[in-house]
Amino acid sequence: METLEQLYIYCRERIAEYPDATEDVMAFYALAEMEVRDGCSENHEVELALFDIEDLIQVYKANTK
Numbered sequence: 001m002e003t004l005e006q007l008y009i010y011c012r013e014r015i016a017e018y019p020d021a022t023e024d025v026m027a028f029y030a031l032a033e034m035e036v037r038d039g040c041s042e043n044h045e046v047e048l049a050l051f052d053i054e055d056l057i058q059v060y061k062a063n064t065k
Contacts, residue, residue, distance in 0.1 A: 004033055007046045014053060018060050028052045 001007060011029045015022045032049040036042045 001046055001050060002043045004029075004036060004042060004046065007032060007049055010050070011053065014057060018057060021056060021060050024056050025053055028056070 001010060007029060011025050014025050018025075028049045032045040035045045
C-alpha cells in the first residue's frame with residue numbers, strides 16, 4: 001500500500017470490522033494526510049499509519065475477547 005487513497009480504503013475496511021475503533025483509525029489517517037501535505041513522503045506516512053492501525057486493532061481484539 002503506497003497512497004493515501006489506498007490507506008483510506010483500508011481504514012474504511014477496518015472500521016467496518018471494528019466500528020468502536022472509528023475515531024482512532026481515522027485519527028491515524030488524518031495524521032498521515034497532514035504529514036503528506038507538510039511535505040513528508042506519502043509512502044512512508046502510509047506505512048507508519050498502517051503499523052499504528054494494526055497495533056490498534058490488536059488492542060481492540062485483545063480487549064474484546
